[in-house]
Amino acid sequence: MxxxxxxxxxxxxxxxxxxxxxxxxxxxxxxxxxxxxxxxxxxxxxxxxxxxxxxxxxxxxxxxxxxxxxxxxxxxxxxxxxxxxxxxxxxxxxxxxxxxxxxxxxxxxxxxPGVTSAFAAAAALRQELTLPEVSQTVVITRMEGRTPVPERERLSQIAALGATLVIYLSVSMIERVVEELLQGAYSADTPAAVVARASWPDELVLEGTLSDISEKAAGAGIGKQAVILVGEVLRARREGMKARSLLYDKGFSHGFRDGIIT
Structure with missing residues (x-):
């Protein structure tokens, strides 16, 4: 202090x-x-x-x-x-x-500190950004524009991780964003979403894949104040989870609870 x-x-x-x-x-x-x-x-x-x-x-x-x-x-x-x-x-x-x-x-x-739009967007999607056996990493990044980014942080480089991405300040360049991501671990059917003005009264949520999310954003007229979310975690609400967290599993013990196996 x-x-x-x-x-x-x-x-x-x-x-x-x-x-x-x-x-x-x-x-x-x-x-x-x-x-x-x-x-x-x-x-x-x-x-x-x-x-x-x-x-x-x-x-x-x-x-x-x-x-x-x-x-x-x-x-x-x-x-x-x-x-x-x-x-x-x-x-x-x-x-x-x-x-x-x-x-x-x-x-x-x-x-x-305050609540950043990445988490307001996740809330709008009712989506956890980290899921067991899917992704344990969240990357907050942006596309280079008038503000450059280091070469090692180009989206095509970051995309190699295959992690959950939250991309700020880039929706006006979403076609380029998709091109860069497809050079990494993502494919055309990787789930993607755009959340515009997250938590505002006029919030707009678009869901799709890397094959169609740029077209959807353009069709909705979204050109600013939006974040792009990309990753396999976005399948969970539609297709179910691959695995549950051990945190609340009855057979998993930790410092606050003894595991009970029935």
Whole structure:
């Protein structure tokens, strides 16, 4: 735990549904006197409900230097500050450079995690992302676009694992995504899904395979704010599970339960 007084709280707002912010995040938002929020992705209603009296800045049109000035000025004025990000700040949140600026200025901060859209999408699908004898690995990744990715992390390389994939920031390039994945351990009949605006009132869920998911996404007009999920775990709800977890098996003992075999 930090011993210094925290001046700025980076808070994950969750994937969209205002009730999916954490209890701690909601409390800090209520206590905030200045809020800088990612208005292109965070619902303004969440800020209005939880911080009705705060001075609010929408960072959608701001640069790093501008957001830093607002945060630094608020701290200088002795105000409680929240920097509100969509989902969880640690996943494509662009907070590292913001924290580096606060470090440079000697401003103390902390980070409050949130629910990222990967898990909101899994909830929308009513799907566990890890299943015994199917996949025990979940990879969160993205297709390269204006932001490059390291060569070793190209989708075609990651696809060699055959793990459950959750692909962010790539639905506008979904045809290229499919091409890359088919170079790895996946085939045209590998299950795939697209969840747009997960947990929002207008959430849209599309299910298919790598052979048709790009066509379905295009037909639905999905071009942003969506995640792509790929992997054999997505068969479970339709075709049943290959194996059950041992966690609740009556013959499996662990530190909290003795195995009973009947």
């Amino acid at each position: 930090r011993s210094e007084a925290v001046n700025v709280h980076f808070v994950g707002a969750g994937p969209g549904d205002a009730e999916l912010i954490t209890v701690k995040g909601a409390r800090l938002l209520r206590e905030a006197e200045v809020v800088v929020f990612a208005g292109s992705l965070v619902d303004r209603e969440l800020v209005r409900v939880h911080a009705p009296h705060a001075e609010v800045h929408d960072s959608a049109g701001m640069t790093l230097e501008e957001t830093t000035r607002v945060l630094a000025q608020a701290v200088s004025d002795g105000k409680r500050v929240v920097r509100l990000h969509t989902g969880d700040p640690s996943v494509y949140g662009a907070i590292q450079e913001q924290m580096a600026e606060l470090d440079r200025l000697g401003i103390c901060y902390d980070v409050v």
